[in-house]
Amino acid sequence: MAFTAVLQSEWTKIRTVASTSWTLALVFLVTVGFAALFSATFDPNRLDAAQRATFDPTATSLSSMELGQLAMIVFGVLVVSTEYSTGMIRTSLAAVPRREHFLLGKMAVATALALAVGLLTSFASFFLTQALLGDLGIGIGEENVLRAVTGAGLYLALLALFCMGVAAMLRSSVAAISVLVPFFLIVSNLLVGFEATRTVGQYLPSNAGGRIMQVVPHAFDSPETPYGPWGGFGIMVLWTLAAVLGGYAVLRKRDA
Amino acid sequence: MTPTTTTAEQPGSYSSPLATPRPHLGHALASEWTKLVSLRSTLWTLGSLVLIVVGVGLAVVAQTGDEDFAQINFTTPALIGLLVGQLAVIVLGVLTISSEHGTGLVRTTFTAAPDRHRVLTAKYLVFSMTAFVTTTLSVFVVGVSAAVVRGGSASGPHAAGEWFGALLGCGYVTLLGVLALAIGALVRHSAGAIALMLGLVTLPPVIGGMLSMWVAVEPLGRLILKYNVPVAMMQLFGLQEGGDLGPAPSNFSHLILILLVTGAAVAGSYVVVGRRDV
Amino acid sequence: MIEAVGLTKRYGAKTAVDQLSFQVKPGHVTGFLGPNGSGKSTTMRMIVALDRPTSGHVTINGRPFRELPNAQRHVGALLDAKAVHGGRRARAHLLSIAQLSGIPEKRVDEVLAVVGLQDAARQRTKGFSLGMGQRLGIATALLGDPQVLLFDEPVNGLDPEGILWVRNLMRRLASEGRTVLVSSHLMSEMALTADHLIVIGRGRLLADMGTQEFIAHNSAGFARVRAADTDRDGRETLGTALTKAGGRILQEPDGALRVTGLELPQISDLAHRAGVRLWELSPHRASLEEAYMRMTQSSVEYTSTEDPRAELWEPEPLALPAWEDEAEAAPEVPRTGFYAPPPPGAGGQPFLMPSNPGELASASGNPSPNTPEDTR
């Protein structure tokens, strides 16, 4: 079977449901909107000396990713779980009986879309906020900035893919969202917040993957990490790979 | 006219031997209780709540010494688990109503009981009592264990007020669940309502944190950072946030805020559920 | 007793139910018929106040549904067999509904036995087949032992044993003096179950009359007559004799004659007088399906078009007897089953039943905008 046909089909699927545009629009609007709000109301005089020394204009642009990722989680989950909740999965698998083609096609299309929206979001956010920051703003050509901004887009794409894998394992929107949102927004922050659990927390996908967005290592008193930006990203790739393989194993083994 | 005469009016029509009591709230409460206990999702959500609160709480108690409790309440170890566990209450609150919409059961329910407000009231009552009792029990298991194990002289004096605060904290979590139920009734879509509620609980501290770090002058940032869910809970459990925000709002102002928000949502849900085609 | 007065429901610009007025009386099974999208389900939903009418009202024993003192004890409804939470066990589901109106717990076990689900009572309903779901829905409707019962497509997904059971159940419930309103697309079932019919099309009332009256109004029965094969001229002699006596005749492929306009004893006498021995003389009842199709032709909402490939299949056309000059062809007679064979229609137009659905489609006239039955 031509894999391109599967891709085309999945593209039709993804662009013809309302939840796709809702969630992805929210990713963009929330991230760019809050970044703009932060930078427009920014008052450099309020920073103390240490903060001034480690001030990271790129982080100002990208910190609102923390908020926007909620919508991306929902996007990633719904792409997979609505197949189950609507019963479409039976029709889909009858049309594409090879499970690896089906899952790979779906994930490839959705991840590509997430990457496009992610990059659009991070670059729009960056250029808008740098303009709003005025004198404090920097250009894309500065050291490591391009890596951070591109990395933010990559992070969002990888996040969506991770959520697709988990959703394929759990086969339910409610279960997947209830597990993933606390995992990304609370547990990881909570674990890093305590000295005893910090090391564990740093290896969670959100913290490890988020490292790629930092240009200045200790900006805003962020703790030391045992890995570099790409090392952290690699850790998140491993997490994602595990989730995808888990999702594939469940899809293969269980009756549709 | 008494209810039983209604069927007897028709000559030659069927008359059932069953008694015909006028249904009241008690019936609906029994019904909702059956619904709640007969689903595995209840077990999953409340089970994870208890596990997280008690598990994390006891782990913290084990890791601390008597002297640590000089500054904090005996119930504070339960807080960490509850910050995560509250999400289970929220999920259960949403599911209590949205799963009826998702499966179509709501049509069966409202056909059997056309006085929809009675059903909705029963849902609120059964859910809130269950959530409150479960939360309180888990928190107090941790609190009492801490008091017993770490209640030595080094822990200093502890007032009864801290237990009351914890009780209010459990009430706060319950109100969050009630808010989730109301949102579920308004949105009718499980995943949507859960995402909305989780966003409402988890995002404000992040937003507030960013705002306070960069735009300390913005009263909005302060306000968000003062009045959000985790902060309110920390305060009710006797863990004061850093003092650079100025005087912390009182326990009751947190409760009044959540009561206002929840009350508005609940009122909205009564209006909408009463009118809507299902 | 259910009474609807001027019941209307609009979804935006679409009118799903249009000024519907009818009464459903106790002691009868009342069939509720109409093509897909004619507004049956919407009407039933308005009866139990799930949907609000745009205008008009409907009452049950003189009261609006919402004002009944104990709705479940007065009205039981099966509207959608899948309207249960799949994660709940069957018995728990019924119990929770029973408790809503203070119905005792032992009634739950009673209705489970009535519908034959006692062995599945502890199963989660997610794993139920459509037939089992249907039985659970019927159990829910019976919980309150109500005076008024509504069933929307109750036999959907049931096996023949279950269909037979539902048929008898409906009749028994009505014979106890209850009001029973049943919708169905299976005309054969309706003919066996319903005493009275309410037919709607495009949201409007088309008919409200007894089943027999309805069939008589909208179709005609016929007799099948076969002369002995050993008698060479028998068929022709018989045909001529019957035509002379005023009968209308069509010839079937196996050589039998289809006679309308003459009673069986008359045919028997005519054959006797003509000296023709008969090998078959059987009455064929007019079918409800035929009567229904005739009435609703113009209000069918979703008309399938002819599959271009289906043209390859041609039913064996019925021959026109020599003594009949009008060009007519009778449709093929199904040999068995619920659907009684369709007779030729009145007015010289043969009823276009099983052979050519395309004609039916074109007969429905100008295509009008389609309205989903449920637009929400």
Next chain:
Amino acid sequence: MIELEGLTKRFGTTTAVDHLSFRIRPGVVTGFLGPNGAGKSTTMRMMLDLDNPTSGTVRVYGKHYRDLSEPLKHVGALLDAKAMHGGRSAYNNLLCLAQSNRIPRQRVDEVLDLVGLTAVAKKKSKGFSLGMSQRLGIASALLGDPEILMFDEPVNGLDPEGILWIRNLMKGLAAEGRTIFVSSHLMSEMALTADHLVVIGQGKLLADLPMADFIQQNSRSYVRLRSPQQERLKDLLHEAGINVVSVPATGTLEIDGVSAEQLGELAARHQIVLHELSPQRASLEEAFMRMTADSVEYHAHAPGMAADNPARPADVPAWGAAHTATRKAGE
């Protein structure tokens, strides 16, 4: 051509499908019958590789379903009318299926037109009634113009016009040499549509034979007589050694095992006037109920509230019930 060999499916301790082996041949409509819970749907799901068999295999033209490239062009199936994404329009639901198997876009319009859904093609399928969903499901099965078609309860929710249409559609498709496999509980429909039957009960194969043979083997046919000279006729039949059952309620006689031709000749010879001489053919429903009487899983009972009411036992044969009803209706 579909071949099932020793197909078995267990869910925990219950065996839903038990060593099922049969072949479905092209050119005819094969009916798939069985009581509720017999394992029909599970079998069909395994044929499409949606459920993994515990043991045994299904082969479609010698191949495993999973190894078919572009399976929609070979096998079209309607298993569950609601198995579509409700938030997507009817057209888009079909389009994404078509694209996955490289079926041209205009075929989507074609099948929508075929099932009569063109006017609502752009509407979300969430709002569809059961009848409309069923039509959409049929459209999806026809999408690839496949040589094998499987329908699980295709007439569910369809109105009489739709039932008529699908009946002719299936016969037409079979006449073109396709393999048509259809399950239904409506025996009347099956009798009109199917040429060959596969009957299962509690997961086991009960019968695999042509329709006519099935009816003949599992039911009785008889001749109904009505005459103004009833008593003379009765005596005559007794003399001829023919067993007669009289039905006083309708004033008819029922005769087993003698053809209508013979009876007509007998009456003519003795100058007896007959007002009815009708051969009653056995129905598929009756045959089916006899065969599966032992394997019905969910037996219903009389309502508990009506304990004083003499309830008809649940296993009355179909013709018994049909008779009484017919008589009532005929009066």
